[in-house]
Amino acid sequence: MAKKLLSFHHFISLLLLLILSFQSSNGLPLKSTRRSPRLLGRFSKPTKPLLKNYKYETRYFDQNLDHFSFADLPKFRQRYLISFEHWVGPEKAGPIFFYCGNEGYIDWFAENTGFVWELAPRFGALVVFPEHRYYGESMPHGSTSEAYRNASTLSYLTAEQALADYAILLTDLKKNLSAEACPVVLFGGSYGGMLAAWMRLKYPHLSVGALASSAPVLQFEDIVPPETFYDIVSNVFRHESRSCFNTIKTSWDALLSEVHKEDGLLQLTKTFHLCQKLNSSVDLSNWWDSAYTSLAMANYPYPTEFLMPLPGDPIKEVCRKIDSCPYGTGVLECIFEGLNVYYNYTGSVDCFNLDDDPHGENGWNWQACTEMVMPMSSNRYSSMFPEFYYNYTEYKEGCWEDFKVTPRPTWITTEFGGHDFKADLKNFGSNIIFSNGLLDPWSGGSVLEDISESIVALVTEKGAHHLDLRAATSEDPNWLLEQRAKEIMLIEDWIKSYNDRKHLAEI
Numbered sequence: 001m002a003k004k005l006l007s008f009h010h011f012i013s014l015l016l017l018l019i020l021s022f023q024s025s026n027g028l029p030l031k032s033t034r035r036s037p038r039l040l041g042r043f044s045k046p047t048k049p050l051l052k053n054y055k056y057e058t059r060y061f062d063q064n065l066d067h068f069s070f071a072d073l074p075k076f077r078q079r080y081l082i083s084f085e086h087w088v089g090p091e092k093a094g095p096i097f098f099y100c101g102n103e104g105y106i107d108w109f110a111e112n113t114g115f116v117w118e119l120a121p122r123f124g125a126l127v128v129f130p131e132h133r134y135y136g137e138s139m140p141h142g143s144t145s146e147a148y149r150n151a152s153t154l155s156y157l158t159a160e161q162a163l164a165d166y167a168i169l170l171t172d173l174k175k176n177l178s179a180e181a182c183p184v185v186l187f188g189g190s191y192g193g194m195l196a197a198w199m200r201l202k203y204p205h206l207s208v209g210a211l212a213s214s215a216p217v218l219q220f221e222d223i224v225p226p227e228t229f230y231d232i233v234s235n236v237f238r239h240e241s242r243s244c245f246n247t248i249k250t251s252w253d254a255l256l257s258e259v260h261k262e263d264g265l266l267q268l269t270k271t272f273h274l275c276q277k278l279n280s281s282v283d284l285s286n287w288w289d290s291a292y293t294s295l296a297m298a299n300y301p302y303p304t305e306f307l308m309p310l311p312g313d314p315i316k317e318v319c320r321k322i323d324s325c326p327y328g329t330g331v332l333e334c335i336f337e338g339l340n341v342y343y344n345y346t347g348s349v350d351c352f353n354l355d356d357d358p359h360g361e362n363g364w365n366w367q368a369c370t371e372m373v374m375p376m377s378s379n380r381y382s383s384m385f386p387e388f389y390y391n392y393t394e395y396k397e398g399c400w401e402d403f404k405v406t407p408r409p410t411w412i413t414t415e416f417g418g419h420d421f422k423a424d425l426k427n428f429g430s431n432i433i434f435s436n437g438l439l440d441p442w443s444g445g446s447v448l449e450d451i452s453e454s455i456v457a458l459v460t461e462k463g464a465h466h467l468d469l470r471a472a473t474s475e476d477p478n479w480l481l482e483q484r485a486k487e488i489m490l491i492e493d494w495i496k497s498y499n500d501r502k503h504l505a506e507i
Contacts, residue, residue: 053117054083054110054117055083055085056081056082056083056085056110056127056129057081057082057083057084058079058080058081059079059080059081059082060077060078060079060080061077061078061080061130061169061172062075062076062077062078063075063076063077063078063133063138063165063168063169064164064165064168065140065156066156066161067160067161067164067165067168068160068161068164074140074141076133076138076139076140076141077137077138078130078131078133078138078165078169079106079130079131079136079137079138080106080128080129080130080131080169081106081107081110081127081128081129082126082127082128082129082173083117083120083126083127083128084126085120085127086120086121086123086124086125086127087120087124087125087126087127088124090177090178090179090180090181090182092124093181093182093183093499093502094123094124094125094126094179094182095123095124095125095126095182095183095184095185095495096125096126096128096170096173096174096179096182096183096184096185097116097119097120097123097125097126097127097128097184097185097187098128098130098166098170098184098185098186098187098207099113099116099127099128099129099130099186099187099188099192099196100130100163100166100186100187100188100192100193100195100196100199101129101130101131101132101135101192101195102132102135102188102189102190102191102192102195103132103135103191103363103364103367104132104135104136105131105135105136105137106129106130106131106132106135106136106138107129107136109129109189109192110129112189112306112469112470113129113187113189113469113470114469114470114471114472115187115468115469115470115471115472115484116187116469117471118471118472119488119491122488123491123492123495125185126177126179126182128170128173130165130166130169132162132165133156133157133161133162133165134147134148134154134156134157134363135363140153140156141153148362148363148366150403150404151403151404151405154363154366154403157363157366157367157370158367158370158371159194159195159198159367159371159372159412159415159416160415162195163195163198163199163202163203166195166199167199167203167206170184170206171206181502183207183208183494183495183498183499184206184207184208185207185208185209185210185211185491185494185495186199186200186207186209186210186211187210187211187213187469188210188211188212188213188215189213189214189215189465189466189469190213190214190215190442190465190466191215192215193211193212193213193214193215193466194212194215194216194217196210196211196212196215197210197212197215197217197432197434198217198416200212200429200431200432201416201417201428201429201432202416204430208431208494208495208497208498209430209431209432209433209454209490209491209494210431210432210433211433211435211469211487211491212432212433212434212435213435213436213466213468213469214435214436214437214440214442214443214446214465214466215434215442215446215447216374216442216443216444216445216446217416217418217421217434217445217446217447218418218421218445218446218447219374219442219444219445219446220373220374220375220409220412220413220418220445221375221409221410221413221418221419222375223413223418223419223421223445224444224445226375226376226377226389226390227376227377227378227379227382227383228444228445229293229376229441229442229444229445230376230377230378230379230383230385230441231379231382231383231444232296232438232439232440232441232443232444233292233293233296233383233384233385233441234382234383234384234385235382236296236299236315236439236441237292237296237315237319237384238384240315240316240319241319241322241323243322243323244318244319244322244323244338245384247322247323247331247334247335248292248322248335248338248384249384250331251288251331251332251335252285252385252386254330254331254332255268255281255284255285255332256281258332259281265277265278265279265280265281266278268281268284268332271332271333271336272284272287272332272336272339272352273336273350273351273352274351274352274353274354275351275352275353276353278354283354284354285386286354287339287352287354288335288339289385291339291342291343292384292385293441294307294308294342295310295314295315295318295342296315296439296440296441296464297440297441297442297464297465298310298314298464298465299313299314299315299439299464300312300313300314300464300467300470301313301462301475301476301477302473302475302476304470306465306470308342308343308345309345309346310341310342310345311341311345312475314341314342314345317341318338318339318341318342319338321334321337321338321340321341322334322335322337322338325337365402365403366403366405368399368407369398369399369402369403369405369407370399370405370407370408370411371407371408371411371412371415372412373395373407373408373409373412374445375390375392375409376390377389377390392407392409395407421447422451425447425451425452425455426451426452426455429451429452429455430452430454430455431454431455431490431494432454432455432456433456433457433458433487433490434446434447434448434455434456434457434458435457435458435459435463435466435468435483435487436448436457436458436459436460436463437459437460437461437462437463437464437465437467437468438459438460438461438462438463439462439463439464440463440464440465440466442465443459456490458483458486458487460479460480460483461479462477462479463479463480463483467480468480468483468484468487472484
């Protein structure tokens with residue numbers, strides 16, 4: 001990625017530590033030791049001032065390092081953004097809109113969640129965006145370097161601790177604002193969507209409902225087929241252009257062929273305009289993989305700067321570049337033309353740096369090596385990616401090498417459920433919206449059908465990664481307007497039902 005753009009452009013995702021297992025020279029598939037993809041990972045750090053259009057305050061809360069023991073441990077400062085601009089106050093039971101921050105800088109999430117800000121005046125709501133521990137400015141142990149030093153200092157980076165942070169912060173806020181009777185609506189996208197759904201289930205007394213957008217809560221163990229994610233990415237490209245799909249599919253072998261030539265790595269460095277000589281073909285294949293999966297996530301119908309500055313329908317533009325290569329142009333040169341749409345649409349980049357995590361803020365790597373074990377594989381028949389398969393033994397060995405920890409692949413489903421999810425949600429859950437667009441590769445690990453009258457799935461055929469949470473634009477298609485209208489109607493119903501029950505209880 002370009003040096004100019006690689007200062008950690010945005011958050012979560014994604015997915016952008018997808019370490020592509022490389023095929024051996026005999027063409028046999030390799031076992032996958034890749035970590036769970038970052039949902040939005042390296043894009044979580046803003047590169048410019050954000051939130052110019054919103055009025056808010058930045059505050060800090062002294063948060064417990066460990067909520068589940070009584071050890072006398074030092075606290076850390078959790079950052080949160082709060083906006084009173086439209087709140088009608090506790091006297092009128094003004095609701096609280098609480099976004100469950102994901103794996104990155106909270107101002108980036110707030111910037112890309114315009115839907116919440118735009119709903120606030122309609123509902124007279126207080127808006128709160130808390131930052132996830134170990135990300136952004138909310139660093140335990142005093143600094144990023146100390147927090148990420150080893151398994152001991154990282155041990156408190158878990159989803160359970162983060163949810164407890166949110167529960168404690170929310171409870172304290174309501175008490176200090178005399179807002180104990182104000183209804184709370186949870187929001188979240190991607191990993192934040194998972195947290196919103198899980199918080200609704202784990203702390204049902206603290207909220208009246210949750211909007212979980214693009215939340216792959218089922219992307220664990222053997223709940224969904226491991227090839228689902230890469231199949232969806234591949235299908236989006238195939239649907240756009242069969243020839244583009246085929247070119248990408250054959251490009252991995254072309255890459256291998258080039259690597260085996262004398263000075264092949266040097267030639268690849270030149271072809272892909274890299275800032276430094278390529279040391280490994282794996283680095284380049286990771287770079288390709290990151291672009292394709294991110295494009296599927298950010299395949300929005302209008303221009304955005306969500307992950308990168310991109311045109312509307314960016315996959316269409318990528319495939320147009322690949323398909324329009326002059327006759328006789330090599331496969332790798334065509335691939336570069338397509339990737340250039342993703343990595344250099346503005347045309348301002350002279351060379352690309354493949355370093356995936358230049359700031360060392362690899363908190364998601366830790367989470368993937370402990371709780372967030374999301375098995376992934378690629379099928380040679382249905383995928384445009386090289387074939388690889390998930391192997392837990394090698395996955396575990398890689399995590400031990402990096403962090404000296406052993407993953408717990410069954411812990412998330414033990415803690416939050418997953419198997420028999422429909423029955424569990426129907427019996428124990430209520431008031432959750434799972435919204436997904438089928439262009440988003442993470443939709444395959446989410447809830448795509450209604451569970452009950454109050455746990456509903458809103459699915460759009462053309463939607464990409466939590467598009468519904470983005471700010472409204474004049475270019476929004478009708479199906480997106482209809483989706484948001486349904487979400488607003490459900491949120492209104494949650495708040496009304498809560499207020500009606502509270503009123504009856506007071507009589």
